[in-house]
Amino acid sequence: MSNYFTRPDEPPAYSPRYPESTSGSTPGRSIHDHPEFQSLRNGYRRFAAVSTALSVGGFLLYVLLSNFAPGIMNQPLAGRLTLGLALGLGQFAVMGVTAWCYVRRMRTQFDPVARGLRAQAEQRRPGTQSTYGTPSAREYRAW
Amino acid sequence: MVSIGAGVADPFSRQLTFVLFLSVVVVTLFAALLIAPQRDEVAEFYLGNREMSPLRNGLAMCGDYLSAATLLGSTGLVALTGYDGLLYLCGTTVAWMMVLLVIAEPLRNSGRFTLGDTLALRLPQGGRAVRVALSLCTLTICCLYLVAQLVGSVALLTQFTGVPSSTTRTLCVVVIGTIVIVYASLGGMPGATFIQIVKAVMLICGVTVAAVMVLNRFDWNVNALLDAATDNSGIGQRFLEPGLRYGASTTSKLDFLSLQLAIVLGLAALPHVMMRLLAPRSTNVLRSSVVWAAGLVGFVCLAAGVLGLGATALVGRDNIVDTDPKGDAAVLLLAQSIGGGVLTALLSCLAFVTLLAVAAGLTLAAASSLAHDLYGEVVRKGRATQAEELGVARLAAVLIGVLGMALALLSWETNVSTLAFLAFAIAASALLPTLLYSLFWRRFNSRGALLSLCGGLVCSVLLVVVSPVVSSTPSSIYPESDFAWFPLQNPGIVSIPAGFLLGWLGTVLTRRQEPSSYEEFEVRALVGADAE
Numbered sequence: 001m002s003n004y005f006t007r008p009d010e011p012p013a014y015s016p017r018y019p020e021s022t023s024g025s026t027p028g029r030s031i032h033d034h035p036e037f038q039s040l041r042n043g044y045r046r047f048a049a050v051s052t053a054l055s056v057g058g059f060l061l062y063v064l065l066s067n068f069a070p071g072i073m074n075q076p077l078a079g080r081l082t083l084g085l086a087l088g089l090g091q092f093a094v095m096g097v098t099a100w101c102y103v104r105r106m107r108t109q110f111d112p113v114a115r116g117l118r119a120q121a122e123q124r125r126p127g128t129q130s131t132y133g134t135p136s137a138r139e140y141r142a143w
Numbered sequence: 144m145v146s147i148g149a150g151v152a153d154p155f156s157r158q159l160t161f162v163l164f165l166s167v168v169v170v171t172l173f174a175a176l177l178i179a180p181q182r183d184e185v186a187e188f189y190l191g192n193r194e195m196s197p198l199r200n201g202l203a204m205c206g207d208y209l210s211a212a213t214l215l216g217s218t219g220l221v222a223l224t225g226y227d228g229l230l231y232l233c234g235t236t237v238a239w240m241m242v243l244l245v246i247a248e249p250l251r252n253s254g255r256f257t258l259g260d261t262l263a264l265r266l267p268q269g270g271r272a273v274r275v276a277l278s279l280c281t282l283t284i285c286c287l288y289l290v291a292q293l294v295g296s297v298a299l300l301t302q303f304t305g306v307p308s309s310t311t312r313t314l315c316v317v318v319i320g321t322i323v324i325v326y327a328s329l330g331g332m333p334g335a336t337f338i339q340i341v342k343a344v345m346l347i348c349g350v351t352v353a354a355v356m357v358l359n360r361f362d363w364n365v366n367a368l369l370d371a372a373t374d375n376s377g378i379g380q381r382f383l384e385p386g387l388r389y390g391a392s393t394t395s396k397l398d399f400l401s402l403q404l405a406i407v408l409g410l411a412a413l414p415h416v417m418m419r420l421l422a423p424r425s426t427n428v429l430r431s432s433v434v435w436a437a438g439l440v441g442f443v444c445l446a447a448g449v450l451g452l453g454a455t456a457l458v459g460r461d462n463i464v465d466t467d468p469k470g471d472a473a474v475l476l477l478a479q480s481i482g483g484g485v486l487t488a489l490l491s492c493l494a495f496v497t498l499l500a501v502a503a504g505l506t507l508a509a510a511s512s513l514a515h516d517l518y519g520e521v522v523r524k525g526r527a528t529q530a531e532e533l534g535v536a537r538l539a540a541v542l543i544g545v546l547g548m549a550l551a552l553l554s555w556e557t558n559v560s561t562l563a564f565l566a567f568a569i570a571a572s573a574l575l576p577t578l579l580y581s582l583f584w585r586r587f588n589s590r591g592a593l594l595s596l597c598g599g600l601v602c603s604v605l606l607v608v609v610s611p612v613v614s615s616t617p618s619s620i621y622p623e624s625d626f627a628w629f630p631l632q633n634p635g636i637v638s639i640p641a642g643f644l645l646g647w648l649g650t651v652l653t654r655r656q657e658p659s660s661y662e663e664f665e666v667r668a669l670v671g672a673d674a675e
Contacts, residue, residue, distance in 0.1 A: 032666050040669065044669060048244055051244050055237060055244070056237055059233065062230075066230060067400060080366055080369035081366070084226060084385060088229055092233075095236060098244070118671065
């Protein structure tokens with residue numbers, strides 16, 4: 001059950017604050033100092049930075065080249081296809097590959113660690129919610 | 144430009160369009176009312192059904208993301224300017240990668256109903272001021288983009304009837320606006336989601352059918368299509384070379400770069416798109432949904448490219464320019480030539496439904512920001528009951544819809560893309576820096592957030608005011624006066640760095656405060672330890 005839904009016996013808990021953030025050592029903070037979390041975070045940041053630079057930066061470079069070096073982009077490759085048009089199609093391929101890498105990496109390297117850390121957070125905060133670590137039981141159909 | 148009516152649509156397809164549009168509207172209105180939120184729960188009104196499958200979520204995201212500007216405007220741009228138009232379509236797709244790689248998962252893990260909730264969680268001190276600034280930006284972006292959609296509906300009507308009389312114009316805007324208000328205020332997010340999905344399915348089917356017909360005409364030989372497009376463009380190989388639209392001078396090249404920056408960084412930060420990211424309950428579903436949406440967006444953009452090239456190849460560039468110098472008529476002319484009246488009617492109905500769906504999403508995003516951020520958290524300081532906040536949200540949807548209609552009627556002659564590009568520029572220079580800094584920068588504080596939100600907003604609006612869009616050229620709003628000292632039409636290349644710089648400056652100029660809640664926020668944003 002989500003804590004987004006207020007139960008009838010509670011006042012509407014709107015302000016998104018951490019109820020325990022006044023005490024010194026909270027579960028969130030101790031998870032934060034966990035070496036596994038640090039490596040998870042660094043890995044995530046590195047991957048996000050590299051992949052964004054590759055797909056978005058690559059596209060901006062392509063725009064720059066098209067504008068300021070049209071001679072290179074106009075080299076014919078086959079028939080009417082020029083280097084510029086081929087690179088444009090290549091953008092779509094790069095995006096597909098990036099998305100695939102992202103999903104595979106998140107599934108194999110990120111999710112298992114994140115699930116473990118979530119389970120730890122739940123252990124350190126007893127009596128709140130019991131569904132943290134269990135993966136969602138619900139299976140989605142294709143539609 | 145005046146003699147448009149006869150060229151694009153014959154009476155048969157005009158009537159067919161009308162019947163089709165009416166039936167789609169009636170069906171979706173009933174459906175929206177049936178699945179509208181039953182209880183006084185804000186979560187249901189803001190987020191809709193949180194248990195939807197990835198494909199349906201992905202369709203809804205794709206529906207929110209692709210507006211009629213993509214279907215008509217970008218395709219027309221391809222038909223008129225070839226290579227430069229294709230670059231534009233490519234940018235639309237790349238922008239979605241920002242959502243997938245950087246924004247989607249941390250935002251959903253740390254967010255709740257609006258972007259304001261994420262910021263309030265991240266910056267507990269000074270949260271109210273940040274929320275006010277954020278809602279101001281959200282409202283500005285939504286209103287600009289909403290007015291662009293409504294003005295677009297008038298422009299679309301122009302394709303059918305010639306330049307409409309003021310009564311027809313008013314009627315068109317009021318009817319579309321009213322339907323949008325009903326979707327948003329009664330249907331809430333469930334209703335908006337439903338029409339987004341209907342629209343996305345229609346859009347994908349429509350462009351697929353048309354693209355298949357074009358390719359079939361050329362025996363699935365892309366080179367033959369390119370050949371015919373170059374031959375019929377009247378300018379030969381230059382059609383497939385960069386610089387046709389933006390290559391006249393260094394200024395216009397910079398202008399194009401500025402536009403691409405605003406598109407790539409701004410589309411990802413549009414409020415109605417971000418709101419949709421918060422809906423899925425589990426991270427896995429969100430990830431699959433965003434990947435589905437990426438595939439669908441990429442597919443529609445590729446198909447739109449084929450349609451644009453096909454329009455030049457089969458209709459001829461000169462004919463398109465004769466009908467509508469901006470090129471918006473290209474798709475409809477192409478449909479007329481390959482599929483006759485039926486396909487024309489289908490695609491024009493599709494364009495109207497697209498307008499309607501995006502406008503509904505925008506109205507809802509603006510209403511949520513008004514009701515949740517401004518009323519719930521700032522005016523009532525979090526003490527409003529759910530029923531109260533819901534009432535305000537519905538009222539806000541009506542108010543924003545009416546405001547949008549009034550502004551659209553006042554400015555119906557404005558260029559649709561000018562309004563949309565300004566909205567992208569504001570999103571990229573105000574919302575994106577704040578969002579990225581708060582997700583990834585430990586020291587970021589509320590002073591920085593305020594500066595980057597307000598600074599980005601003011602900077603982009605001011606730069607447009609002193610640009611050729613407003614004065615000094617024959618096509619600007621005030622052609623007689625000249626106060627255009629900023630040479631570019633798109634402010635992005637200056638205002639986006641300015642937004643990031645101001646956020647950084649505001650942060651480092653503040654003395655270090657007590658330990659921030661960033662550690663806890665970061666755990667939640669990455670691991671989702673609190674959100675599921």
